[in-house]
Amino acid sequence: MLFDTVEMALTLAITSGAAIAGAGMDRRDRRTRGAAQAVVAAIATAMLGLAGNLVTNRVDVPGERWLLLVLGAFLILLVVVATVEARSRRDGSAAVPMTIAEDSAGHRSDGCTCEMPHQELHVRTAPHQPGPWPLRTLAELESKRHSISDSRVRKVFHAAGWEGTLRRLYPETPLVSLGGVTFPIWAEIAAPELRGDLDSAIGDITDNSRPDRRRYDAEGRGFDHRGRAEFRRTYWRRDEVRRFNAETFALDTIERHGPGKVRIHARYGTYFQSVATSEMLEREFINVVSHRPDAVWSLSDFPRRAWLREQAGGDELFNGAHRAAALSVAAVVIVKEQHGYSALLSRRSGDVKTHPGFQHVFPSGILAPTSSRYGSERSEYSVKRAFLREFAEELFGYDDLAFDSRDLRDALGGIWPIQHLLNATQPGPFGERPAVEIRYTGISVPLLTLRPEVYVLVLVRQPGWFDELVSGAERKCRRHGFNLNWEFEDDRDDIHGKRLNSIRVELDDQFALTGRQRLTPLNTVPHAAAALWLGAQVARDLV
Template sequence: MRKVFGAAGWEGTLRRLYPEAPLVSLGGFTFPIWAEVAAPELRGDLDSAIGNIIDHVRPDRRRYDAEGRGFDNRGRAEFRRTYWRRDEVRRFNAETFALDKIERHGPGRFSIHARYGTYFQSVATSEMLEREFVNVVSRRPNAVWSLSDFPRRAWLRERAGGNELFNGAHRAAALSVAAVMIVKEKRGYSALLSRRSGDVKTHPGFQHVFPSGILAPTSSRYGSERAEYSVKRAFLREFAEELFGYDDLAYDSRDLRDALGGIWPIQHLLDATQPGPMGQRPAVEVRYTGISVPLLTLRPEVYVLVLVRQSGWFDELVSGSEFRCRQHGFNLNWEFEDDRDDIDGKRLDSIRVELDDRFELTGRQRLTPLNTVPHAAAALWLGTQVARELV
């Protein structure tokens, strides 16, 4: 990774492979991801981009392609290797919503249609595209490579009719959701990021926004299949899980009709999005900001902005969390390395990236493809655009 993203060839290669997909630029650095901001009239509904579940067949989580979807046979060995190394705690083959196709209805207007897949299928058919890219480009990092140099990507393009960015055929590209939290400070704003832990399967040690996670069912027993395919539900689940330790919201761990009911951080956040008694603007605004397709994995993501307008609201949420529920105080879960552990008093500023009053990075912290997940760059790029319009 360091050899590839420390040189110029990767960018020229992606621009050759995907000339119709402009790359995201943030803070003076380009990232290997395409993104498009949501149309203004859609931003109030977090599920604006949610389409239909096209195929209702549930996958056999023990096998690579039991459903006969025509996955690349070169991914079978990776699936088996990942499957036999599972621990059912941090490395498990969760069911996911996988990309079927993306329909474009106009600028910033999309419908993402899904079918069922599994996380290990996604690793073997989507994440492996990134590994192939890095392995090839690292041989001559300053060279601009052609599609024929990437056999698995070329195979996929042929079967997707030349539109592998929006066509999920012949792979199980797990859809995901990421939220950027932008917090009002005494001076300017800050965005919350932290490094991914060494226990995660992809991009360990890279900075990412939180909450973020795979778009997946929360329970096989939930009453409405369509209600499970929801950005809002995924975002709220990850908010409670990654920030406040509600790991029991994982798949099938609660035999409840609505596994998100009665979770105090979720309710506290939702209450803060309501206007004040005299019509004052809410302390927090939550918006859908757009979608992306990272050009290395081709695994789409939907984005959310959590704009904390009220200075001190987030700090009070953190400081008061242990009094509300001792078991679920603010503490980033195992997916992140909570850098505050190395700082006396676990100061919150250790997980903050400074922004000015125009939501531009101040330059004190450099976010580059060598230290930041592409999805995080897209989340910040989209989130700051929407935040400017909200204020």
């Protein structure tokens, strides 16, 4: 009994020490981090062996000195780990040095030739401090146990049972088919008269109360109690850099007023609430279907989904009650080539919470407030605003547009890539068609997570314009050249000789996939399939 207790305590210290020692090192210095972890592991292993020998009387230490020895060594290890943790926090919280200068005209710049936004740049302040290292370590171990394994995903989507199951669960909801491949997502194209306004689907904010980001359901919205453990695990794993519990606009209801005419009403939620109440529906589905991938399952086989349908009165696709389904925005960039067109995608990095390694269109992201200093709630709840922010952030490295890093109460003016894009949407001086057209294309609801998304098409009809944008950004400001952010892998492909951090999916003159690259649920996010499917239909109408 005593040995079990000592072993448990030491194992916790070992795991935490190794994790924190690794986190405290420079991420690029993998060799040093590995050596530090090896040292901690070696010391801890020796301590465990000594403790075991002492407890089983294999080593004769008179009196109770053996206990003092073990406890002393344990305290030394705790001091080492605490020191590394303190240094890690100190390094991570240090202010980022910024050079703010004025040119001869008195305009502020950041040392680049690109314009700065009108509002002064502020150092990003994290909404909350990272969780204590013991809880982070335990949550990390628990999250691995509860994550969706790649082997189960492959097992499910290599068979046909998942499609039959979804058609049984949602018999009146057609699935998206792209290039002859079916994806687990429903989508509806926007009515033609609404496509010119990116915010056509935006409705009202029905509840202005702000969520407590430290708790699962502080507002008493009646979330499924089974999501509380997942929220806690995700919350304690936060690092406030790539895993932080940002506020989101969450689905309240979707009103349908005819084919392609919807209004999405929202309330405030948090990202971790969305993970615990929506993303976990996907995990439940994968885990159940993977047991017999060729079988067609019933609603009763999915307890959380069945509970949600009962709470939503049978309309869980368009009713966001009893969950926090974060709304999101995705844009598909379709570029005119010498022969046909191409659409840009990239693989998601291993650091993202959902679908790591899967291909996705960009820019894309959660529909969320950009600042805690709200100038106007209605202006914050905007597809156009979210799309432009993600365009600059994900394609050109404007990471300072993340939550609370800049006061964005004014328009997103002065950011060169955004201004260049918007200028290209204007007709030529003699009435020529614009080089770029941006359209709202429709919405989707992925049937695994039930988390809606709004779509945008960026149609580059002038050959070479996108390459000029890439090279122009490099000339304007080296720090903000074309460079996908941390959410995407660095997969490079050549488009007219230009090296881009993207892969290209080739389309024919009718915007259909040429078949050279096969997109399936095993390698592509369902949202990306919906974005391409909707974007191709709207693009055909534009040309």
